[in-house]
Amino acid sequence: MLNRETLGQGPNLTLIHGWAADNGVWRTWVEAELAPHFTCHLIELPGFGDSPVIEAETVSHIRQRWRAAVIEALPPGQTALLGWSLGGLIAQDVLLHAPERISHLIGLATSPRFVQVEGWQHGVPPQLVADFMQALVVDMALLLKRFWMLQWQGNPGARRLMKQFVAEMKGRSLPKLTGLRQGLILLRTLDFRQQLNQITQPTLWLLGEKDPLIPVGWVEQLATLQPQAQVVVIPDAAHxxxxxxxxxxxxAIIQFTV
Structure with missing residues (x-):
């Protein structure tokens, strides 16, 4: 069973973190900014934070078992669902398979496909994920530090915030190797571009203008993929x-959901 923390009071808002992170990445922000408005449920993905690893080898098994574990961890009744980065891909998968549980979808610094492919240049090169896969088994701690720093690229004046963030992340227990590897497999393969039009729940894509991993230009495709979705771009924000x-x-989250 995945680890879930609950904070605040109000309508349900469930948050799913990204790769190489855990609930600590946004707990302080949730307490200060969201908990006064929502009952916030913070779910840790398999192999991250205090959530156990889920054994699965094939892409389809990893996807099915991660999705089922997150659905099991959802609060009773309906919830707004916010996913950041990898968490945004998982959130889309959860909604498409358990739509009755989700009232709103918020994709934070995420998209329907993370990796570039023919006809979709709005992501990271496939080689980056391949390099990460190799680096995982060579020096996991060094790779994580590199990734934590990468997320700040493009954010003006972020040096102080980046140093603080990296020091904070290094001070916590590292994710499990299996969780990191499975997460990279999902980042490389998940693709919901052709399923966005099946989503009937109100949807908000909340993006950073300077995000080095999720180029904001992908939202130009929404006119075709999901014309009813809302988009908010935060100036000067990165990942x-x-x-x-x-x-x-x-x-932006409060205005969209309350």
Missing amino acids: LPFRSHPQETAQ
């Missing part, structure tokens, strides 16, 4: 808008 622009990020 961690809830850390660099905490009030603006929270306000």
